[in-house]
Amino acid sequence: MLIEAVSMDDSERLVTEVSQAWASGTPLKIRGGNSKAVLGRPVQGTPIDTRSHRGVVSYDPTELVITARAGTPVAELNAALDAAGQMLPCEPPTFDGTATVGGMVAAGLAGPRRPWSGSVRDFVLGCRVITGQAKHLRFGGEVMKNVAGYDVSRLLAGSFGCLGLITEVSLKVLPKPRAVGSLMLELDAGEALRELSAWRRAALPISGAAYVDGHLHVRLEGGMGSVASAVDRIGGKQLDLQFWDALREHRLAFFDDPRPLWRLSLPNASPLTSLPGDTLLDWAGAQRWLKSDAPAATIRQIARAAGGHATCFTPRADAEPFTPLPEALLRFHQQLKQQLDPRGLFNPGRLYAGL
Template sequence: MRIEPVSMDDSERLVAEVSQALASGTPLAIRGGNSKAFLGRAVQGALLDTRSHRGVVSYDPTELVITARAGTPLAELNATLDAAGQMLPCEPPAFGGAATVGGMVAVGLAGPRRPWSGSVRDLVLGCRVITGHAKHLRFGGEVMKNVAGYDVSRLLAGSFGCLGLITEVSLKVLPKPRATACLSLELDADEALRELSAWRRAVLPVSAACHVDGRLHVRLEGGAGSVASALERIGGEQLEPCFWDDLREHRLAFFDDPRRLWRLSLPNASPLLDLPGATLLDWGGAQRWLKSDAPAATPRQIAHAAGGHATSFTPHPDAEPFTPLPPALLRFHRQLKQQLDPRGLFNPGRLYAGL
């Protein structure tokens, strides 16, 4: 028996809870599927659960846009797109299957295809959000121009719920590729980066590239002819497509290492770095996962020297999860928080102290 997706507009309840919190000065801890609670600083506040506000609001595959409420399970959204031969190109992780659309946008994590297809922020066309003034507003190019020069709908992507409560989001989607091939080659990390650089110059249809345990894993996507031609040039062994799902969801054996997990985001084509632990190269080398017992300052200093930054994916009482912001940028973040959430209601301190 086919189970119909659940659809429910619970926005009035959400606005009422924010209004009550505003009147009493009570901070709110926003929760969807709670699949990414390990990221960021702990939040103390009254629970505001978005999962009852769910369902696809509109979807016309010919327009390549889907609009869904924040509490919609990401798996449900993906199933709707899959039935129409379409997809979210940035491959956001679900981390156990509980992730929601609102949490996906708020955290802004993307999967292996991100360097070739864009980030979560790049997909956001518009949104509805409850502000710290308890106003339920709509933003986005399809509806109204944003005020004060801010593209509010995209500012919310990656804000970890600190700027407002997302209730609905419109996302750009794309057709699934006509042809896909996955392969694996035995190469050391230096050789892998050189090959990837050559393939980039040759404009091969690479859509994912990961190096781990002495092997370079590659996914090719595009027209049948271009994929076949790239396969002939690259060679290698066949790789099961589920490898990319396991990488995105942190199910590879690499992630079972009990040491602390760091993500280093680096400029494209960065050379190999001397990292203190086990490493996995993702995004063709622009994202490097590190398993290490080194002090928090060590990976941060290494990433900073290379022009990037490091984020801790393992909660730790003695270290901040995110790289501290320069004073000027921190001041801007605080000014933005003051404009959108002047009473500090939403997820206070999740990103940084005072935000």
């Protein structure tokens, strides 16, 4: 697919719209590609669109850093990196080209490689953001370094736009692996998790592990020798990489099930847990997708008992999208919101009531 690169600095308009909202106290509903609009609570506010503020600002492959405006499609960012033999290791979804860089950071969604490479937050070096007082500020930079106090640029990852309007992001990138392999084995779920545990102890170069429909899919990445050796040890049927693209983009048949979609985030090496519906295990079992009509309280109790939490990816009248926070942690979030967005302009209530 040919990706057309477009560059436009539309930050002046965005600052003006936020300034007007600040003066009038009008809530704002931030939108980019709208690819993750179903995530979070409904927001009532005047739309502010970032898609015209787009383009790669700077990219020096030798420095392993790329800086892009918030409205830049993730697919366009990936194309620029691919041309230089590099990648964003957390492989966020592109959702058919609609996902934007700002939305990628705001939602913090990562792909199958996340347990082995890190989260979106781990690759954010710096950002520019418009605060609730219409100040266009820069946080962080373009190098890895220790930060005293809050690292605001990383706090924005997963904030769903509740802390400010991201206009620009600097991201750490890495070279693409020299060799890649994809295998499929027919196993039951228990056997799959036991094998994955053994391969983890053996330090095999695994960068993806998912179990669905009675089959374990394993992706291997690294040097030619290490990947070839791991392929020989694991065995199974060798496949192309289309499965991993489909998994990342939620295009597998599993996701077509009309029942509500849940994501259970569990500790590494968690044992199998009986879930009320059909499941897909990703991240070597640490992320478990669930299609289920069961009550939200039931699903969240199962996740809590396993040491994790559950997020509802499908709007439901009986379920908050995100697991309720303990009172002390919620109070901390509210204080942070007050510092960056004192009038509650940005995406009010999308994460939790009062945020």
